[in-house]
Amino acid sequence: MDLYRKVRLACAEGMSQREAARHFGISRDSVRKILAFSVPPGYRRSAPIRRPKLDGFTGIIDQWLSEDRQRPRKQRHTAKRICERLRDEHGFEGGYT
Incomplete structure (x- = not known):
């Protein structure tokens, strides 16, 4: 959560997404997701659970x-x-x- 706040603050102060990714050691996709959501969204299941036998x-x-x-x-x-x-x-x- 602390990294989330730091990345959002750095980008709000003018740091580019690529520069933020390099500075914090995370991927550019992660930076993009951090900027897209105000709080971490958590895990989201892509498909419903399949249990054919159960x-x-x-x-x-x-x-x-x-x-x-x-x-x-x-x-x-x-x-x-x-x-x-x-x-x-x-x-x-x-x-x-």
Whole structure:
């Protein structure tokens, strides 16, 4: 965040984008992005997550996890337990090779 402020301030005082990139040791593309956004935008996913094997089971998993909120912490599902339960109770074939 400090670098972000320094680059914006330097360019506002007349430093060129190329010179700022050289001075701060970052790429010119990074300088351009810094000047385009007033605050760092963070990570932006380019496409939605694809989970072809898991998509049919997300409702079941969400139900288990919502039920787990009422249980003590030590009795909640782990990722391994969810995978085992999906395999045993619902015929899930993903996750293991």
